[in-house]
Amino acid sequence: MLIRQTALLAGVLGCVLALLLAASSAPAAEIHVAPGGNDAGPGTAERPVATLARARDAARALIAKGLTAPCEVVVHAGTYRLAEPLVLGPEDGGTADQAVTWRAADGPSPVVSGGRAITGWKQDGDVWRAAIPEAKAGAWTFNELFVGGERRPRARHPNEGYARVEKVIDDRRSFTWKEGDLPALADAGEAQLLFLHDWSVTRVRIASMDAASRTLATADRVGGPAAFWRVGGFEPHPRFSIENHPALLDAPGEWYLDTKTGVLTYRPMPGEAVGTTEVVAPVAAQVLV
Incomplete structure (x- = not known):
């Protein structure tokens, strides 16, 4: 009889412990963010928000109400382009008992980019050209360019090695x-x-x-x-x-930005196609602060 009661008590305690552990490990809320989402949405898995900043603000709102269990910000696959850094501070971490955790969703990894895609390219002989009004206005200039996810060199001389004083x-x-x-x-x-x-x-x-x-x-x-x-x-x-002179644009993969006209010129690599190959230039010096 004693053995049966002990076994029953152990079983009850085990169930209670399992329930407590499940309750403590289950997130009080999940905030989902995806590039195809909508910042006006609730941030659920079915209706995610679109930007990391909106997801952070949603988490802050939950923290302000008082977290009773951990919270997860689930970042889904895709590219998140930032014009300015995403700012996260100690106040965004929740508490020691009820923490806010950012994690990638299952599947392909998300990408956070401080770059902006350049569009409107036109073929001009063996080069491509795109107008960038912000460059002409002095509001945007850059020393780096990424094409198809790879860094491309500016028009320079010499193409290999260096000159000497x-x-x-x-x-x-x-x-x-x-x-x-x-x-x-x-x-x-x-x-x-x-x-x-x-x-x-x-x-x-x-x-x-x-x-x-x-x-x-x-x-x-x-x-x-x-x-x-x-x-x-x-x-x-x-x-x-020396770099960034039109006379030096003599090798595939090189580019030149003319801030007086606001025109970016690129000499494509073999296999790159105007209008379909992604070209990205940096706008944010940092992506996370």
């Missing part, structure tokens, strides 16, 4: 290059200097290039304030290249 004229703003290292350009245009120090680089606008004297001058200081970053501060004949 021959002689330093001003250790912050001008130098001569070695004969044959650079092509003769009619004008500097919007070209930039990419200057290598040690493990760091400087990008600075080129003010002028004189082919006769092989002299390059920059519009701003090269390197940081410390003497180490001056021209010639790391090695006697430092490496550099």
Whole structure:
């Protein structure tokens, strides 16, 4: 009899414990977000919200009401494009007992991107061109471009390796290059200097290039304030290249942004098709803060 009562008690306790564990592990709420959703929706699996910011705000509303069990934000597959960082702070984590957890939904992984897709491409001979009004207005410029998910180099010279400084004229703003290292350009245009120090680089606008004297001058200081970053501060004949000039657009995969006209020009790689290949440029410096 005692054994039977003990077994019955153990069974009851086991059921109670199982129910308690189930109650403590089951989320009080799930907030679903999917790129094809609607931010005006309730955030259910059937009617997800569309943006990460809206999902965060929905979680904050639940926290403000008082969580009685954990909450999950379920991020479904697709690409979430952010024009500004998603800001999450300690207040978004819930409590030690009732935490808010962000997780990917089962299946393909979601992608959070700080880039914007560029559309409206037109074929122009062996290059593509797209108008970007924000670039012309000075509201958007960029140093990187991604095509089909891969980073593409800006129009540059040399295409491989680097040129070398021959002689330093001003250790912050001008130098001569070695004969044959650079092509003769009619004008500097919007070209930039990419200057290598040690493990760091400087990008600075080129003010002028004189082919006769092989002299390059920059519009701003090269390197940081410390003497180490001056021209010639790391090695006697430092490496550099020049970028973003239409005359340098000579290899597949290169691109050039003209901010005066607001036109982006791209020389496609084999197999890329205008209008179907995705081209993305960065708009957000960070995606999560």
